[in-house]
Amino acid sequence: MTGYLKDVFTNTGNISLFTGRFFKAVFKQPFELKEFAKQCYLLGYKALPLVGITGFIMGLVLTLQSRPTLVTFGAEAWLPGMVALSLIKEVAPIITALICAGKISSGIGAELGSMKVTEQIDAMEVSAINPFKYLVVTRILATTLMVPLLVVFADCIGVFGGYVGMNIHSDINVFRYLNKILESLTFLDIMPATIKTIFFGFFIGMIGCYKGFTAANGTESVGKAANSAVVAASLTIFIIDMMAVQLTDILFKP
């Protein structure tokens, strides 16, 4: 038990130091803009189909599942607004972030882990290239930027999925559908939900990089790095979500 607790504290301490190292490095030249753009493409753009399909299905399913209950109360007109609210405030950010934890965080963990094991990171170091700036900073910045964009994308596709779901049982005009949604959404529904995704993105990148960059020697540690990156990133996403929702509740209580 003491050993386990020691591990938890050591890991927390090390991640904090790693985060500190990131903030120290991020403002220092050289800025690896080319690598940052490449990572945005690889980590963000390449996740578009997966996020898009999931977003569409979420919107569609949420509409179909909620419909019978609302019909019972004769409140079918509330369906677009309700679906959009749940999508934008909770479902799309959480589902997208979890997908990114699975796809991006584990990918970064495995990539950097294998680079560590095969001494590629050391090779960079000895040729006087700062591997932390080149590999870690660029990836964390890329996920911090791309995850929120992916969430916004999932929001839009989800709303479209909801529209398709509505049209299975009833015939509703697209403008009327969007109008219904805009009537029920406020700025305070969208902003806090989007801001929290910046933190999701940051930690997805941070945890993947930390696990990969600090992988032990041996090929087994590559798998471990990828696996523990997904577990830790997913858990962190839920914890951040809980904190963000409580904070929003305190700050913007109606």
Add this chain to the structure above:
Amino acid sequence: MILQELKISDTPTNQFVIDINGLWKLFGKDNEVLKGVTLQVKTGENLVMLGKSGSGKSITIKCLVGLLLADKGSLKVFDTDITQLDYTQLNKIRLRIGFLFQNSALYDSMTVRQNLEFPLKRHSKKLTDTEVNSAVSEALDSVGLLEAIDKMPSELSGGMRKRVGLARTLILKPEIILYDEPTTGLDPITSREISELILSIQQKNKTTSIIITHDMACAKLTGDRIVMLRDGVIYLEGTYAELEQNKDEWVRSFFE
């Protein structure tokens, strides 16, 4: 000459380009790997380091480039104690040292060309594309692997990877090259080719080298002097011919 602007002006005032004095390295509290290694390498010399696996040979050269931190002792390279340098100063020294890793450590996601361009472009931003291309071709040509320029590292054999690794090291025109088991895992013919390449690089570029190896054929061919590491200290040193005559049982076991 391309990287001339990067070179720091200090040239060693004494004849030793590498001067290691009382180097200690511990892993954990009890695991003392190096217990006071003292070693000097002259300019232009090829020094071979022999020793059992796990005796700390690789650790010694990793300490020399700052990949591992020494626990005690001084590590002078070009008359500068690298244990006293900050990150920027250390990087300036690192540019003058080439390091060939045991598994070549080629960047998997890049082609051979990109592997070679990567360090060059980052340290010499004024170079035009033509100059970069010719430097890449020249480095690959010097290891006899120009035809592999657009291949991915995964398409290369072990010997080819070693050659590309060497070309990537050479492209920055280092004054010192550290070889970490350059012939391990290769067949005898390829091993000999790599050993000959090491020798020709030293003769052509007048580089100083430390070669860590278990391959006695490589040691015989490349080494001007051989040091043997045992129990964390330098146990013996001499030329191949001298050590070959040594009666010590442990030394004999390497040569038989």
